Amino acid sequence: MNAASPAPRRPRVRAPELVGKGGWINTGGKNLTLADLRGKCVVVDFWTFCCVNCLHVLDELRELEEKHRDTVVIIGVHSPKFVHEADHQAVVDAVERYEVHHPVLDDPELATWKQYAVRAWPTLVVIDPEGYVVAQHAGEGHAHALAALVEELETEHAAKGTLRRGDGPYVAPEPEATDLRFPGKAVVLPTGRFLVSDSTRHQLVELEADGETVVRRIGTGERGFGPESFSEPQGLALLPDGKVLVADTVNHALRTYDPETGVISTVAGTGRQWMQGQPTSGPAREVALSSPWDVAWWADRVWIAMAGVHQLWTYDPATGTVAVAAGTTNEGLVDGPADEAWFAQPSGLAAAGDRLWLADSETSALRYVERDGDGFAVRTAVGTGLFDFGHRDGDAAQALFQHPLGVTALPDGSVAVSDTYNHALRRYDPATGEVTTLATDLREPSDAVLVGDDIVVVESARHRLTRLRLPEEAVRVEAVAHRTQRAATDIAPGRLQLDVVFQAPAGQKLDTRYGPSTRLLVSATPPELLAEGSGAGTDLARELVLADGVTEGVLHVSAMAASCDDDPENEYPACHMHQQDWGVPVRVVAGGAERLPLVLAGLA
Secondary structure, three states, X not given: OOOOOOOOOOOOEEOXXXXXXXXXXXXXXXXXXXXXXXXXXXXXXXXXXXXXXXHHHHHHHHHHHHHOOOOEEEEEEEOOOOHHHHOHHHHHHHHHHOOOOOOEEEOOOOHHHHHOOOOOOOEEEEEOOOOEEEEEEEOEOOHHHHHHHHHHHHHHHHHHOOOOOOOOOOOOOOOOOOOOOOOOOEEEOOOOOEEEEEHHHOEEEEEOOOOOOEEEEEOOOOOOOOOOOOOOEEEEEEOOOOOEEEEEXXXXXXXXXXXXXXXXXXXXXXXXXXXXXXXXXXXXXXXXEOOEEEEEEEOOEEEEEEHHHOEEEEEEOOOOXXXXXXXXXXXXXXXXXXXXXXXXXXXXXXXXXXXEEEEEHHHOEEEEEEEEOOEEEEEEEEOOOOOEEEEEXXXXXXXXXXXXXEEEEOOOOOEEEEEHHHOEEEEEEOOOOEEEEEEOOOOOEEEEEEEOOEEEEEEHHHOEEEEEEOOOOOEOOOOEEEEOOOOOEEEOOOEEEEEEEEOOOOOEEEOOOOOOOEEEEEEEEOHHHEEEOOEEEOOOEEEEEEXXXXXXXXXXXXXXXXXXXXXXXXXXXXEEEEEEEEEEEEEEOOOOEOEEEEEEEEOO
C-alpha cells in the first residue's frame, strides 16, 4: 500500500482508559476516567516537557481549547523521556511553567502511552463523544486538521444527541507569590544589576546587584506580541551598542530592550513559527524563526540557538539580516562542517575567544563551534546521543549530563554547564578533558553568569538567583548512568517494510504543485544496524534491510508531508506542513514484525 494513500475504513476502536501512577494535575484532586468525559470531543496530547515539539503543540492547542471550550476537553498525558521527568513535582512545575490550562495525567511508567501504541512525542489522539478513537496525529502542524475534525464531530454528535456542552474538568491551581516565576536566563548589565527573563510571567525583571531586590519589570506580563509584550522570553545578550537582545521564544522573534530608554523593539522574526520550505535567510523582520532559546554575540554577530528546528542561526545587526549558520534541521548528534552538523534542541550559548560553546539539551551534550578555514565546524566535547544521559564525572569520553540548558565561559578557559535535570552545576576543562561537579542541590538550573569570584545561577524551579563562590575543589558525586527507557519493538531479521502513514485531513490534498510533497529521512544507531535503506527520499514507504549480527538499536525516522486546502474555487489555498521525528528502539528477533507503521496523520 502506498503510505500516502487514504487509509482503509477500519472497525471502531474503543479508547483505552487513562491511567498513570503519578495521578492527575489541574483537576482539583479528582481522578478522571473516560466515563467522566463522555459527551465531549477529547483530544489526548502525549507530551514530555523536555521536547520543544511538544511545547509547539501546546501553543497550537491554545486556540482550539479557547474556541471550543464547551465541547472539547484536552487531556495531557505526560510521558517522560528523562529520569527527571518522572518526578511528579517536576511535572507539576512544567504544567505551571508552560501555562497548561487543561487536566494532565502524570504517567511516569508510560502505561497509557503503551495502551495507545504511541511511538513519538508529541502524539495527538482524538476520541469522539461516544468514547471511540477517530484520529491520531504525530508531530506538530495539525491544528488546522484538528479544528476541522472537531467541528465535524460537534455537528455529527449534536444531531445524534450524544454531544454534551458545558464546562470541562479543568481546575486552576492556586497562584503562588514570588518575585520571579520559572526564570530562564540572566545577564549582568553595565550597572552591575541583573536582567532576568521571567519566562512564565512573560516579562524581563531588573534586579539590584544583590540578585533579590526588584528594580523594575519590563513588559505587560500578559502573553502577546505587542510593543511591550513578550511570550516566554528566554535568552539574553548584551550588544555592542548597550542594548539587550532578547530571545522571545514563543513569539519566535528577537527583540531588543534599551535599558536607558526602556524601549522594546522587534529586530527579527515575524511572530509566527518557521516551517519546512520557508526562507532561511534574508531581511530579519521578514523571515520566520522557530523557538529561539538563547543568544550570544560572537564572530561579529548574534548567534541564535534555534531550538525549534535543531539549528544555529545568526542575526547581523549591521545588515538587518538572518541566516542559518549550522545544522540541517535533522535531530541528533553529528559533528563536522557546520552545514552538515546535527543538533537536538540547542538551548544555551556562551562565547569564549575562538569558540562558541553550546548546551545541546536533547543529546545531553556540551558542544562548540569553531572556525574551520573560511567557514565553521561543529565539535562535541561531552555527550554521545539522544538516548544516553546521567550524572557521571571523569574523562569527557565517558562523562554524562542530563538535559543541560545553559553554559558559562569561566576565566580559566573552562566551561560551567547548567546541568538542568541533574540539579547541578558542572565544569568541563578543555585542557584536561575532565568533567567535574561544582555544586549540587540546585533546582533545575538553566543559566549562570559570572560576578567577580562568584557565579550566580538561575535556579529556575526555585524561582530565584543563587550566588555561589566558585569552588577550588569539585564536589564528589556517585556516578549514575541512564538510557531512555521505552519498550523496544521486536522486528524480524532481514527485510523490514517501513510505512509512514499519512492521510491528508478532510478538505485537504497533498500539495504536488512544485514536486513531491513528502520527505523521508532514515538512519540508525548504531549505523551498522542498517545494511540498506538509510538516507533521504520522497516516498513515505521504504524497504529496509537489517544487517546480520546487530541485534538491537534505534531507528531514526524523520517525515514531512505538505497538504493544501482542496478548494477549486480558491486560487491561493492555505497550505499546511505536518512533520515528525521518531526514535524507535528495536530488537531483532526471530518471529518479530516484518512491517513498521508510523502514523504521521490518520490511523495505522
